[in-house]
Each structure stands twice: as C-alpha cells, then as structure tokens.
Amino acid sequence: MRQGESMTILMDAEALNAFLEHEFPQVAGSYRVIHADAAVLTARLAVDVAHLRPGGTVSGPSMFALADLAIYCAILSRLGPVALAVTTNASIDFMRKPAADRALRAECRLLKLGRQLAVAEALIFSEGLDEPVARCSMTYAIPPERR
Amino acid sequence: MRQGESMTILMDAEALNAFLEHEFPQVAGSYRVIHADAAVLTARLAVDVAHLRPGGTVSGPSMFALADLAIYCAILSRLGPVALAVTTNASIDFMRKPAADRALRAECRLLKLGRQLAVAEALIFSEGLDEPVARCSMTYAIPPERR
Amino acid sequence: MRQGESMTILMDAEALNAFLEHEFPQVAGSYRVIHADAAVLTARLAVDVAHLRPGGTVSGPSMFALADLAIYCAILSRLGPVALAVTTNASIDFMRKPAADRALRAECRLLKLGRQLAVAEALIFSEGLDEPVARCSMTYAIPPERR
Amino acid sequence: MRQGESMTILMDAEALNAFLEHEFPQVAGSYRVIHADAAVLTARLAVDVAHLRPGGTVSGPSMFALADLAIYCAILSRLGPVALAVTTNASIDFMRKPAADRALRAECRLLKLGRQLAVAEALIFSEGLDEPVARCSMTYAIPPERR
Numbered sequence: 001m002r003q004g005e006s007m008t009i010l011m012d013a014e015a016l017n018a019f020l021e022h023e024f025p026q027v028a029g030s031y032r033v034i035h036a037d038a039a040v041l042t043a044r045l046a047v048d049v050a051h052l053r054p055g056g057t058v059s060g061p062s063m064f065a066l067a068d069l070a071i072y073c074a075i076l077s078r079l080g081p082v083a084l085a086v087t088t089n090a091s092i093d094f095m096r097k098p099a100a101d102r103a104l105r106a107e108c109r110l111l112k113l114g115r116q117l118a119v120a121e122a123l124i125f126s127e128g129l130d131e132p133v134a135r136c137s138m139t140y141a142i143p144p145e146r147r
Numbered sequence: 148m149r150q151g152e153s154m155t156i157l158m159d160a161e162a163l164n165a166f167l168e169h170e171f172p173q174v175a176g177s178y179r180v181i182h183a184d185a186a187v188l189t190a191r192l193a194v195d196v197a198h199l200r201p202g203g204t205v206s207g208p209s210m211f212a213l214a215d216l217a218i219y220c221a222i223l224s225r226l227g228p229v230a231l232a233v234t235t236n237a238s239i240d241f242m243r244k245p246a247a248d249r250a251l252r253a254e255c256r257l258l259k260l261g262r263q264l265a266v267a268e269a270l271i272f273s274e275g276l277d278e279p280v281a282r283c284s285m286t287y288a289i290p291p292e293r294r
Numbered sequence: 295m296r297q298g299e300s301m302t303i304l305m306d307a308e309a310l311n312a313f314l315e316h317e318f319p320q321v322a323g324s325y326r327v328i329h330a331d332a333a334v335l336t337a338r339l340a341v342d343v344a345h346l347r348p349g350g351t352v353s354g355p356s357m358f359a360l361a362d363l364a365i366y367c368a369i370l371s372r373l374g375p376v377a378l379a380v381t382t383n384a385s386i387d388f389m390r391k392p393a394a395d396r397a398l399r400a401e402c403r404l405l406k407l408g409r410q411l412a413v414a415e416a417l418i419f420s421e422g423l424d425e426p427v428a429r430c431s432m433t434y435a436i437p438p439e440r441r
Numbered sequence: 442m443r444q445g446e447s448m449t450i451l452m453d454a455e456a457l458n459a460f461l462e463h464e465f466p467q468v469a470g471s472y473r474v475i476h477a478d479a480a481v482l483t484a485r486l487a488v489d490v491a492h493l494r495p496g497g498t499v500s501g502p503s504m505f506a507l508a509d510l511a512i513y514c515a516i517l518s519r520l521g522p523v524a525l526a527v528t529t530n531a532s533i534d535f536m537r538k539p540a541a542d543r544a545l546r547a548e549c550r551l552l553k554l555g556r557q558l559a560v561a562e563a564l565i566f567s568e569g570l571d572e573p574v575a576r577c578s579m580t581y582a583i584p585p586e587r588r
Contacts, residue, residue, distance in 0.1 A: 023201050054170050060215055060234050065208035087207050088411060089383045089433055091238045091532035093560050093578060095553040111564075111576055112536040116410060117382060117435070119534050121562075121576065123552075135552055135562065137534060137576060139383055139433070141411070235558060236530045236580055238385035240413050240431060242406040258417075258429055259389040263557060264529060264582070266387050268415075268429065270405075282405055282415065284387060284429060286530055286580070288558070317495050348464050354509055354528050359502035381501050385532045 009077040012036050016073045019081050031069045034105070036077045043070040045104040056100040063104065063124055064092055067136035070106035071120040075140055078113055084143045085118070092136040098126035104133070116142055156224040159183050163220045166228050178216045181252070183224045190217040192251040203247040210251065210271050211239055214283035217253040218267040222287055225260055231290045232265070239283040245273035251280070263289055303371040306330050310367045313375050325363045328399070330371045337364035339398040350394040357398065357418055358386055361430035364400035365414040369434055372407055378437045379412070386430040392420035398427070410436055450518040453477050457514045460522050472510045475546070477518045484511040486545040497541040504545065504565050505533055508577035511547040512561040516581055519554055525584045526559070533577040539567035545574070557583055 011019065013033040021028040030051075034042040043066060045051070051062040068087060075085055098104060108122040117139055124134040158166065160180040168175040177198075181189040190213060192198070198209040215234060222232055245251060255269040264286055271281040305313065307327040315322040324345075328336040337360060339345070345356040362381060369379055392398060402416040411433055418428040452460065454474040462469040471492075475483040484507060486492070492503040509528060516526055539545060549563040558580055565575040 026197060026199075050173060055231060059212075060237070061208050061212035064211045064237075065206075068207055084202060086244075087241050089238075089240050090207070090211075091236075091385055091578065093236050093552070093580065094234050095555075095560050097233075111534070111573060114536075119536050119576065132552060135560065135578060137532065137578065139534065238431065238532055240405070240433065242408075242413050258387070258426060261389075266389050266429065279405060282413065282431060284385065284431065286387065320491060320493075344467060346467075349525060353506075354531070355502050355506035358505045358531075359500075362501055378496060380538075381535050383532075383534050384501070384505075385530075387530050388528050391527075 009036060009038055010080045011077045016076060019076065020069075020073075027065070027069065031066060033073050036073065039109070041070055041074040041077060041108045043073060043106045043108070047100070047103055052100055058098040058100065058104060058126075060094060063094070063098070063134050064090070064136070066104055066106045067092065067108075067122045067124060067134070068138065070108040070122050071138045071140065074108045074110050074120055075113070075118050075142075078110065079142070082143060085140045087138055088117075088141050089139040090136065092134060094134050096126075096129070096131055096133045098133045099128065102127040114142070118142060156183060156185055157227045158224045163223060166223065167216075167220075174212070174216065178213060180220050183220065186256070188217055188221040188224060188255045190220060190253045190255070194247070194250055199247055205245040205247065205251060205273075207241060210241070210245070210281050211237070211283070213251055213253045214239065214255075214269045214271060214281070215285065217255040217269050218283075218285045218287065221255045221257050221267055222260070222265050222289075225257070226289070229290060232287045234285055235264075235288050236286040237283065239281060241281050243273075243276070243278055243280045245280045246275065249274040261289075265289060303330060303332055304374045305371045310370060313370065314363075314367075321359070321363065325360060327367050330367065333403070335364055335368040335371060335402045337367060337400045337402070341394070341397055346394055349391075352392040352394065352398060352420075354388060357388070357392070357428050358384070358430070360398055360400045361386065361402075361416045361418060361428070362432065364402040364416050365430075365432045365434065368402045368404050368414055369407070369412050369436075372404065373436070376437060379434045381432055382411075382435050383433040384430065386428060388428050390420075390423070390425055390427045392427045393422065396421040408436075412436060450477060450479055451521045452518045457517060460517065461510075461514075468506070468510065472507060474514050477514065480550070482511055482515040482518060482549045484514060484547045484549070488541070488544055493541055496538075499539040499541065499545060499567075501535060504535070504539070504575050505531070505577070507545055507547045508533065508549075508563045508565060508575070509579065511549040511563050512577075512579045512581065515549045515551050515561055516554070516559050516583075519551070520583070523584060526581045528579055529558075529582050530580040531577065533575060535575050537567075537570070537572055537574045539574045540569065543568040555583070559583060
C-alpha cells in the first residue's frame with residue numbers, strides 16, 4: 001500500500017506462522033512467512049519431492065499455492081486473523097523454470113485493501129536465481145463481519 | 148476445437164491415465180481422466196483430507212491442480228505423450244464453495260492448438276451441484292520438437 | 295446461468311440497445327446487442343477503420359471493449375438498468391487474427407450472478423471464421439443499492 | 442529486467458513516439474511515451490471525452506489500451522521496431538475510479554524477454570492520486586524473424 005492508507009500491520013511473521021500452524025496444519029510444515037511489514041510480505045516454500053514434476057522442476061500448483069498463501073497472509077497482516085477471506089480470482093504467469101533443489105520465495109505487495117475486495121501481486125523467485133520464475137495477482141473477497 | 152481442425156485424438160482416457168501413472172505417480176492416485184474425445188475431456192479429483200481447507204471446503208490450489216491436469220491431458224490427447232508441454236499462463240475464477248465431501252469434476256475444451264501455443268478452458272464442478280464452482284483458462288507452450 | 299437460478303431476463307436486446315444509446319452514446323453506434331435470453335447474449339461490433347491495426351487486423355482494445363459491453367449487458371439483462379456495475383477484473387486470450395473487413399461477434403454466458411460479484415465469459419468470433427479469435431472472462435462488482 | 446539480461450535499450454521515448462506516429466496514427470495523438478530506460482517505461486493517455494464513461498470516470502477499454510501500448514513499447518525499446526509483436530494474453534484488475542479530468546499514466550516493467558514470449562506488468566495511475574487505479578500483466582508473442 002502507499003501513502004494515505006494505514007501503514008501499520010496487526011500481525012507480524014511470527015503471529016502469521018502461529019495462525020497457519022493452528023488453522024492450516026497440513027501446509028504449515030512446508031510454507032512459512034519469512035517477513036511481514038506494511039510494504040511487503042515474504043513467504044517461503046521448502047521444496048521437497050512432493051512439489052516436483054518431470055524434468056526436475058517445481059509444479060505449477062505448488063507455485064500457485066505459495067502465491068496464494070503469501071497474499072492471504074499479507075491481507076491477514078492488515079486485518080487480523082480473519083480465516084474466511086477467500087480468493088475470487090487469480091492470474092499467474094509462469095516465466096522460467098525453477099530449480100528442483102532450491103526453495104521458492106514469494107514477495108507480495110498489497111495494491112488495494114477495500115471494504116469488499118483486496119488485490120495483491122506476488123513475484124516468485126527460485127533461490128539463487130535473480131529473475132522471477134512466476135508472477136501472480138489475486139483478488140480476495142473480505143468477509144462482511146470484518147469490514 | 149471446432150470444425151476445420153482435426154477431430155481425432157491420439158490418446159484416450161485409458162492411455163492418458165497410464166501416462167499419468169508413469170510420469171506423475173504422486174498425483175495419479177487422486178486425479179483421473181474420466182473421458183476424452185475430440186470435443187471435451189473430463190477429469191476427476193477424489194477429494195480427501197489433504198485437499199481441504201478450514202470451513203469445510205476444497206483448497207484453491209487443489210482446484211488449480213485439477214484444471215491444470217485436465218488441460219494438460221486435453222493437449223496430450225491431441226499431440227500424443229509430450230511430457231514437456233508447460234503452462235505459461237493461467238487465469239482462474241473461484242465462484243462457489245465446493246462441498247468438502249464430494250469429488251470435483253473438470254470439463255475441459257481446447258480453444259486453440261497452435262504450433263507454439265495451446266489455449267483451453269475448464270469449468271470445475273463439485274459433484275451434486277449444477278453450477279460450476281470455478282472457471283479456468285490456461286495457455287500452454289508446445290515444445291518445438293513436437294511441432 | 296444454469297438450472298436453479300432465475301431463467302428470466304428483465305431487459306431484452308431492444309431494451310439493452312435503448313439503454314446503451316442513452317447512457318453510452320459514444321459507443322452505441324458501433325456496438326449493438328443482437329440477441330439476449332437467459333442462456334446467452336450476443337453482441338456485435340461493426341468494425342471500421344478506427345478499430346484497425348497494422349497488418350490488417352482489429353485492435354486488442356476493440357475486442358476487449360466488445361467483450362466488456364457484452365458482459366455488462368448480460369448482467370443488465372438480469373438486473374435491470376444498473377448503470378453503475380463496474381468491471382473489477384478481466385482476463386483475455388487473443389488466439390487468432392480477426393479479419394480487418396468483417397464484423398466481430400461476442401457470445402457471452404453468465405457463470406455467476408451473486409449479491410456482490412458477477413462472473414461471465416465471452417467468446418469473440420470474426421464473422422466468417424468458425425474458430426473464436428478471442429476468449430475473455432470478467433468479474434463485475436454489483437452496486438449495493440441493487441442487491 | 443534484472444541483472445543478467447541486457448540493460449540497454451534500442452529505442453528511447455523519442456524513437457518510440459516517432460514509431461507510433463508512423464505506424465499507429467489513430468492513437469498517437471492521445472497516447473505518448475514519456476520515458477523509457479532499461480528498467481521502466483512510462484506512457485501517458487491525455488484523457489478526453491471519448492475516453493469517459495457515465496459517472497465521470499475513464500473507460501476500462503481506454504485503460505486497457507494504455508497498458509497495451511506501454512507494454513508494446515517496452516518490448517520495442519529492447520528489440521527495435523518490430524511492428525508485428527502481438528498480445529496473446531492480458532489480465533487486468535480495475536482497483537479504483539480514475540478522475541475524469543486527469544491524464545492517466547502507465548508504469549511498465551518487463552519481467553521476461555524470451556525468444557518466443559515476453560511478459561510485462563504495468564500499474565496505471567490517475568494523475569494526482571498516489572494509489573494505482575489499475576494493474577495489468579500481458580504476454581506478447583515475438584515474431585520469429587526477430588528472434
């Protein structure tokens with residue numbers, strides 16, 4: 001977000017990871033929030049064999065899941081622990097082949113945090129490569145009880 | 148595809164499932180091709196606890212993975228077993244909440260099968276609901292050795 | 295829309311065109327609704343030199359505008375003359391080159407008409423070609439006063 | 442683009458505007474490249490009554506056209522005057538309402554410039570507002586004669 005909107009966060013990386021472990025125990029082992037402030041949230045996927053595809057690369061759904069988690073956590077960092085925010089739209093470009101033996105890192109920025117809809121974008125990097133391997137934007141619907 | 152393009156397929160549902168079991172053993176247990184002809188391909192995800200999210204629904208990445216598999220198989224059904232076709236872009240709208248205890252079904256139609264790019268769309272249904280729970284379109288890059 | 299949702303429309307092609315002429319006089323000369331029922335809406339762009347691009351083809355923004363108009367009218371056909379429904383997201387695939395001297399036709403289907411969001415898809419055809427030249431999906435936000 | 446790829450451009454803002462005036466005379470009057478370097482390209486739409494919509498805002502297709510032009514020019518700035526690069530996919534989020542009486546500005550960054558496909562993103566600003574009014578990503582196919 002930019003000037004004119006709230007620059008404070010309600011949940012930091014530690015609080016977000018605790019929330020993930022409680023609410024999403026099936027993914028919390030692989031996906032972690034590394035850093036969260038008012039400008040950017042960084043999350044990480046520890047790639048293992050379950051995420052790989054033939055040709056020695058990480059599967060598209062694993063990258064989608066990382067972007068989804070990073071954007072969800074970026075919204076939670078602003079709104080607090082609202083488990084029911086839901087993705088309504090996602091667009092993703094797969095641009096380069098991630099390394100099979102390196103973690104993935106998503107850098108997420110909120111572009112809009114409205115009463116009903118939030119929009120964010122994420123770049124995904126394969127650790128050790130300078131260029132992003134994927135780009136993703138998503139819209140989330142904010143549940144009315146939190147507006 | 149519509150009239151004017153090839154109306155024959157090179158791989159049917161049985162051949163596609165055998166290919167998935169050999170190349171993608173980690174997903175072949177949950178995802179299956181149900182039907183494939185020149186007009187439509189139907190695939191199915193047997194939803195289990197690994198695909199669920201809080202609130203009793205199926206995760207977005209699981210729906211994305213089903214659409215990705217259905218579209219990949221629709222391309223293979225026309226081109227033969229080309230393991231290296233890769234997704235370059237995906238757009239997905241999540242429209243309704245799938246039931247947690249029902250399988251998901253994707254209905255996929257190829258819209259373009261060019262020399263370099265293929266475009267397809269898929270509607271995803273939660274078994275027992277008439278309305279689609281999600282809509283997805285994807286672009287795949289076709290490897291040059293198969294053109 | 296499918297069974298289980300309202301199968302009636304509040305505005306037909308004639309009513310939609312009268313609305314466009316009144317509210318959007320700058321586009322109503324080129325873009326027309328041809329047909330509207332509960333299942334599908336068809337709209338047409340009479341391509342002229344303003345819509346062309348080098349190489350003898352129709353510009354991407356002209357195709358985007360046709361899809362946007364068709365989807366907007368499909369929503370109005372169900373809700374009545376709500377001028378303030380707004381596009382929040384669009385995804386478009388340009389698949390084939392339209393002929394420069396033929397009209398374009400959009401076929402639009404509503405996939406969801408919720409209280410806050412509507413989702414629809416459109417295929418765009420260049421008259422005389424069987425294959426679609428573009429595919430588009432859009433999300434509209436429905437103004438609260440009409441819910 | 443980031444380190445590791447070419448950091449030089451073949452066409453600057455002046456050369457791009459001359460190209461637009463020659464190849465796209467119907468749009469060159471409203472759309473201009475303001476700045477182009479290896480990191481970012483900025484383009485501007487001088488909004489006039491033809492771009493407006495009811496409610497005092499700029500039409501979606503006008504914003505789409507600005508993003509398309511900015512991304513096209515960013516690719517040309519690297520490749521030289523290749524008139525035949527074509528958009529294959531676009532995803533756009535309309536996030537805020539632009540002012541009717543202010544110009545729009547697009548800031549575009551190339552994320553990938555491959556042999557066959559280029560991917561770029563653009564943020565669109567309404568002059569005088571700090572927050573972006575729209576976000577867009579597009580894929581272009583690069584004609585083989587230029588690879």
